[in-house]
Amino acid sequence: MEFFVLFQEASGIGWITLNRPKALNALNASMVEVIEKQLAIWKENPAISLVCIEGAGDKGLCAGGDMRSFYDEKDGDIDQHALDFFATEYRMNHALDTFPKPILVYMDGIVMGGGIGISVYAQNRIVTERTRMAMPEMNIGYFPDVGASYFLNKSPGQMGKYMALSAKTFTGSDAIYLGLADVYMQSEKWQELKEGLQSRNWEPLSTGETTACLSSLIASFAQATPPPSHVAQVQEKVDRYFSKDSICEIFDSLNNGAKEGDQWAEETYALLKGKSPNSLALALEQLKRGKGKTLGECLRMELDMDMQIIHTHDFYEGIRSVLVDKDRNPKWNPAQIKDLTRKWIDSFFISPWAIEQHPLKDLV
Ligand code: QUE
Numbered sequence: 138m139e140f141f142v143l144f145q146e147a148s149g150i151g152w153i154t155l156n157r158p159k160a161l162n163a164l165n166a167s168m169v170e171v172i173e174k175q176l177a178i179w180k181e182n183p184a185i186s187l188v189c190i191e192g193a194g195d196k197g198l199c200a201g202g203d204m205r206s207f208y209d210e211k212d213g214d215i216d217q218h219a220l221d222f223f224a225t226e227y228r229m230n231h232a233l234d235t236f237p238k239p240i241l242v243y244m245d246g247i248v249m250g251g252g253i254g255i256s257v258y259a260q261n262r263i264v265t266e267r268t269r270m271a272m273p274e275m276n277i278g279y280f281p282d283v284g285a286s287y288f289l290n291k292s293p294g295q296m297g298k299y300m301a302l303s304a305k306t307f308t309g310s311d312a313i314y315l316g317l318a319d320v321y322m323q324s325e326k327w328q329e330l331k332e333g334l335q336s337r338n339w340e341p342l343s344t345g346e347t348t349a350c351l352s353s354l355i356a357s358f359a360q361a362t363p364p365p366s367h368v369a370q371v372q373e374k375v376d377r378y379f380s381k382d383s384i385c386e387i388f389d390s391l392n393n394g395a396k397e398g399d400q401w402a403e404e405t406y407a408l409l410k411g412k413s414p415n416s417l418a419l420a421l422e423q424l425k426r427g428k429g430k431t432l433g434e435c436l437r438m439e440l441d442m443d444m445q446i447i448h449t450h451d452f453y454e455g456i457r458s459v460l461v462d463k464d465r466n467p468k469w470n471p472a473q474i475k476d477l478t479r480k481w482i483d484s485f486f487i488s489p490w491a492i493e494q495h496p497l498k499d500l501v
Contacts, residue, residue, distance in 0.1 A: 197246025
């Protein structure tokens with residue numbers, strides 16, 4: 138029996154180690170289920186004052202959800218598979234957001250998709266010089282989930298749209314700028330910080346005391362001036378080109394920028410042109426609809442979208458091209474933005490459940 142998530146309790150800390158290093162700690166249904174269960178136990182356990190999350194191996198925290206499993210299950214009961222995985226994963230995301238004690242996450246190396254979902258709701262999010270973050274779902278014909286409709290709307294200006302649509306990879310400094318991380322630290326300090334965490338007894342501390350003690354401990358290992366954020370330098374361009382409400386208008390605006398000699402607009406245009414038109418339109422629509430919604434509402438909306446996207450061509454074609462055949466040469470269908478209809482996009486937001494029957498009905 139292999140354990141893909143390790144739990145340890147020591148000196149008032151509950152440790153969660155994602156332990157599937159051969160798959161970059163990608164989350165499967167059983168992993169998200171046990172994490173959610175353990176959080177529910179630790180929430181009530183007065184001997185636990187603090188939760189710390191890290192990834193096993195040297196590649197990073199977590200590459201995302203186990204999306205390949207959908208390809209393998211495509212001829213089976215795909216609705217059940219989607220429900221088992223996504224509903225449980227989103228419950229875990231929500232449990233992290235509402236967890237009443239401080240959570241520390243060590244976001245070293247790869248932190249993508251579902252890996253952002255496991256880190257973004259914590260209060261002590263530590264990035265390093267090795268952090269590589271992305272919401273890469275546009276590459277696999279999917280859409281940014283794990284609450285992206287909620288948290289991407291909180292990034293500065295139009296950055297959430299840019300992250301979602303471009304699927305670009307960002308650094309630790311970028312993550313802090315984007316509001317997805319809190320502290321920058323050299324990765325060589327992590328062992329020492331861990332020892333610092335383990336050398337004191339957190340058990341008798343109140344949540345307020347734990348919070349204060351934790352931030353001063355982390356601050357003593359942090360790098361006071363992180364390297365500059367690259368993405369901060371293109372904020373004005375992102376705001377100019379991505380302020381539009383439709384993919385057609387964003388494409389037009391980038392294309393015009395390119396014609397006027399803006400190389401960044403040209404590169405971004407070329408990048409977006411390679412993504413699934415369906416995924417691009419869905420991402421834009423979910424961000425629009427996510428504005429002003431609670432996390433629970435956003436997760437319900439994303440689960441509704443899941444139950445439809447698992448019946449589209451692009452979802453399997455995207456997973457095939459990135460995770461199965463790895464040719465990175467997907468044939469999207471519909472192939473062009475103009476082939477999408479309003480009715481088609483809107484249909485993803487019609488819930489297959491009556492509100493009182495929704496599997497995530499209890500999430501606030
Ligand atoms: C988009 C994604 C994922 C991705 C690549 C994308 C994703 C995911 C993985 C992944 C990577 C390495 C592994 C693994 C999974 O890649 O969600 O098991 O070993 O989990 O472009 O959404």
